[in-house]
Each structure stands twice: as structure tokens, then as C-alpha cells.
Amino acid sequence: MLPSHWVKIGLMLLAFVLATPHMGALHASSEGGHGGDSKKSEKKGEGKDANKPENGAIVVGPLTVNILSNKGFRFLRLSMLVQCEDNAAAERITLPDAREDLIFRLSTKLAEDLLTNAGKMALRQELIELFNKYAGAGKVKNIYFQEFVFQ
Incomplete structure (x- = not known):
């Protein structure tokens, strides 16, 4: 049997490992499309802002959200391509209030409902x-899911 301090250290390490991708996703997603520095995309060799609409399509995410589950809380990492009529409409869905509304909406979902194709279609x-x-x-x-991962 392990002493209680080793269990605490193990739990803290586990929390750090689970939180690290989550924190990176928040940092990366908060820059694009909100006046963030485009140097990040230039470093990757893209040469243009990755979160700018093109032909009415824009990428939303990646976004990591806590969601409900019958087994406790889980993480949902989601990225999607949103197809709009024009670029102006696409830009409006990346505004902070729209993003917050999206996070609130996703955080009320039950993981078990989203695991099925029918659940994903209803979410779409x-x-x-x-x-x-x-x-x-x-x-x-339309919305095209590019990344839909549970942890």
C-alpha cells in the first residue's frame, strides 16, 4: 500500500498531464480571429491567418470543453469547419459572445448522447x-466536424 503523500503526488501529476493540452487549446484558440498575432501561423509556413474566413467558410476551434457524463466529467475536444453564405457572416460566429455561447451549450451535453452518430447529427x-x-x-x-475527441 502506498503512503498517502505518494497518492497525492500521483494525482497532482495526473491533473497536470490532463490540464496541459487543455490549457494549450485555450491559448491557441484565443488568438485566432480576435486580433491575435498572425506570427504564429507564419511560423508554421502558412503565411496567412488560419482563422480568417475564405469563401464563407471558417474553422472554429480547436476547443476543449468539460462535458457531463454518467461516469463523471469528461473533456470534449472539438474543431469544425462552418460554411456560411459569406465571409462577413462567418466572421460574426467567431466573436467572443458567440464563442462563449458555444462553450456554455457544449458544457450542458451528455457525453453518452454525443457518442452516437445520431447524437452528433443532432448537435450539428x-x-x-x-x-x-x-x-x-x-x-x-452546414457544419463539418474536423475533430471530435472525448477523454
Whole structure:
């Protein structure tokens, strides 16, 4: 049997390991599209801001959110391409209030419901409605999930 201080150290290390990707995702996602420095994308050799709309499409994420589960809390890492009618509508869904609304909405979801294809399709429809609130009625045409990972 391990002494209690070793258990505490192990739990702290586990918390650090689990929190490290989460903190990096928040840092990376807070820069793009909100006046962040475009030097980050230039370092990767992209040469342009990765969070700028192109032909009405924009990438939202990656975003890491705590979600509910029958087994306790879990993390959902989500990235999606949102197709809008025009670039102006696409830019409006990246505003801070839209992002906050997205985080609040995702944090109310149950992981077990999102594991099924039907659950993902229902989430897609719900997010289209949410983004239309910011982009304008009927401006969001579709959402394509690029990353959908549970931990």
C-alpha cells in the first residue's frame, strides 16, 4: 500500500498531464480571429491567418470543453469547419459572445448522447441554429466536424 503523500503526488501529476493540452487549446484558440498575432501561423509556413474566413467558410476551434457524463466529467475536444453564405457572416460566429455561447451549450451535453452518430447529427443541427443567431437567419449552411475527441 502506498503512503498517502505518494497518492497525492500521483494525482497532482495526473491533473497536470490532463490540464496541459487543455490549457494549450485555450491559448491557441484565443488568438485566432480576435486580433491575435498572425506570427504564429507564419511560423508554421502558412503565411496567412488560419482563422480568417475564405469563401464563407471558417474553422472554429480547436476547443476543449468539460462535458457531463454518467461516469463523471469528461473533456470534449472539438474543431469544425462552418460554411456560411459569406465571409462577413462567418466572421460574426467567431466573436467572443458567440464563442462563449458555444462553450456554455457544449458544457450542458451528455457525453453518452454525443457518442452516437445520431447524437452528433443532432448537435450539428443545434449548432447551426446557434450560429445563425450570430451570423444572421439562414446564413449558416452546414457544419463539418474536423475533430471530435472525448477523454
